[in-house]
Amino acid sequence: MERMDVILFRAKALGKFWSFGLTITEVTGENNKKFFVVDKVKSGTPAEASHVLEGDVIVAVNGKDIAGKPIAEVQRMMQGSSDSLVLTVLSSSAFRLLECRRDMDLVLRAAGRDTLRLRALKAACAGSGKYGFKTFGAKAWNNERRLFQYWHVVQQVGDVHIVTPNKKLFPGDMLVVVDGVPVDNMDQKDVRAALANGGDEINITIAPMSPLRMRRPSFTRLHETVMTDANLPEPSGNAQIQAAAL
Known part of the structure; x- marks a missing residue:
């Protein structure tokens, strides 16, 4: 499993440590396995300064594995740290890959494609959108096409009604296609509009590359294009992020 450590530092004021500036949520993956995912990173906090990313999957806190622990205990472990906190996260999450890889076309091909037919929710919950999921968008470099393009990652999944059998x-x-139209030329506003204008049912195509899945490619084994940031108009890690409910 691909892992990386992120170290956060915080200061003390009036006898108390400031917050690290992140919140986590518990998410259920395949086979009902529980994962802890970064839900929100506050601006101007140690979490932002240390480049903790929304969507990061945390697997250890200060070197201690957190698999199977209640979320309240994980939160206590984080809050109980003094001036520093070490979070071990999965480096294979989509947002991490967007920030460090320049061969995302290769990554997506390795992940394959799944087409899902979704049924619209009768009463969409706030934040979950018409079809019950939320994405964030990033504009990052595509080395194969030699340009910056939009990538759209599923961030939160609510009460999604999937009509297609055996798909999750x-x-x-x-997210790569909405009702037959590729989304790589759409910004977040365009994707939101495409989904909002969908009917009672809609087809979406995804690259099933979530760390919450049991079977997925080992992206670190893929050949990385030999290229430095000096060749790019902007550093490859400078992805422009747009979050939105769909």
């Missing part, structure tokens, strides 16, 4: 949608999957 998880946070961390990549």
Whole structure:
């Protein structure tokens, strides 16, 4: 499993430590396995300074594995840290890949494609959108096409009604097509509009690459294009992020 450590530092004021500036949520993956995912990173906090990302999947806190622990205990472990906190996260999450890889076309091909038919919710919950999921968008470099393009990652999944048998949608999957139209030329506003204008049922195509899935490619084994940031108009890690409910 691909892992990386992120170290956060915080200061003390008036006898108390400031918050690290992130919140986590518990998400159910395949086979009902529980994962802890970063839900929100507050601006101007140690979490933002240390580049903790919304959508990061946390597997250890200060070197201690958190699999199977209640979320309240994980939160206590984080809050109980003094001036520093080490979070071990999965480096294979889509947002992490967007920030460090320049061969995302290869990554998506390795992940394959799944087409799902979704039924619109009768009463969409706030934030979950018409079809019960939320994405964030990033504009990042595509080395194969030699341009910056939009990538749309499923961030949250609510009460999604999937009509297609034996198909699932998880946070961390990549949205690539909405009703037959590729989304790589759409910004977040365009994707939101495409979904809002869908009918009672809609087809979406995803790259099933969520870390919450049991079977997925080992992206670190893929050949990375030999290229430095000096060759790019902007650093490859400078992805422009847009979050929105769909």
